[in-house]
Amino acid sequence: EIVLTQSPATLSLSPGERAALSCRASQSVDSHLAWYQQTPGQAPRLLIYDASNRATGIPARFIGSGSGTDFTLTISSLEPEDFAVYYCQQRYNWPPYTFGQGTKLEI
Amino acid sequence: QVQLQESGPGLVKPSGTLSLTCAVSGGSISSTDWWGWVRQPPGKGLEWIGEIYHSGSTNYNPSLKSRVTIAVDKSKNQFSLKLTSVTAADTAVYYCARAPWGSYAMDVWGQGTTVTVSS
Numbered sequence: 001e002i003v004l005t006q007s008p009a010t011l012s013l014s015p016g017e018r019a020a021l022s023c024r025a026s027q028s029v030d031s032h033l034a035w036y037q038q039t040p041g042q043a044p045r046l047l048i049y050d051a052s053n054r055a056t057g058i059p060a061r062f063i064g065s066g067s068g069t070d071f072t073l074t075i076s077s078l079e080p081e082d083f084a085v086y087y088c089q090q091r092y093n094w095p096p097y098t099f100g101q102g103t104k105l106e107i
Numbered sequence: 108q109v110q111l112q113e114s115g116p117g118l119v120k121p122s123g124t125l126s127l128t129c130a131v132s133g134g135s136i137s138s139t140d141w142w143g144w145v146r147q148p149p150g151k152g153l154e155w156i157g158e159i160y161h162s163g164s165t166n167y168n169p170s171l172k173s174r175v176t177i178a179v180d181k182s183k184n185q186f187s188l189k190l191t192s193v194t195a196a197d198t199a200v201y202y203c204a205r206a207p208w209g210s211y212a213m214d215v216w217g218q219g220t221t222v223t224v225s226s
Contacts (some may be wrong), residue, residue: 032211034212055212087153089156091211095172097155097197099153
């Protein structure tokens, strides 16, 4: 099983600042990593697929990068609605398809 | 566009069977997509349960495989989840989601349904 480790667990920033969230895989997932955003009481929303491709309707301030075992989600300038929990997921090596434990982005 | 809606009992007794359905609208379950289930215990992260293709091919999380069955009903354009021998540890919000064929992500999600295991 591939373990995804996200860091930091919590990130405290202010609107307008830049956020960098990390996801490290226990073995290579090539570029097959996705990022999701979840706000309280809502379902996860796909932000990034294949490490760096924005999903439909996702603003350009969300930037995914990385390959192999190290990945980063960068939010270039935080908007108030960006404060949420972010998860990475690999659907490359199964079973199972695993999620990271999440990073909470708070004000 | 494709939308997903979960339904099923919100309360299940310990040792019972959890049964949920995910209705697919705006598209066909026979398309080239995988249809899956993900759960989230209260205050915790996401756990992938398993998925099915319209042909009936399935992939399951090994940690749940002995208790899980995912099935597809093409006539009703829906798929289902059954989890047997439930305990309090199975209390969670259960989401259904779509993973397009060849994609490495789940791009459409249902709103989720809360299932509590309690007597």
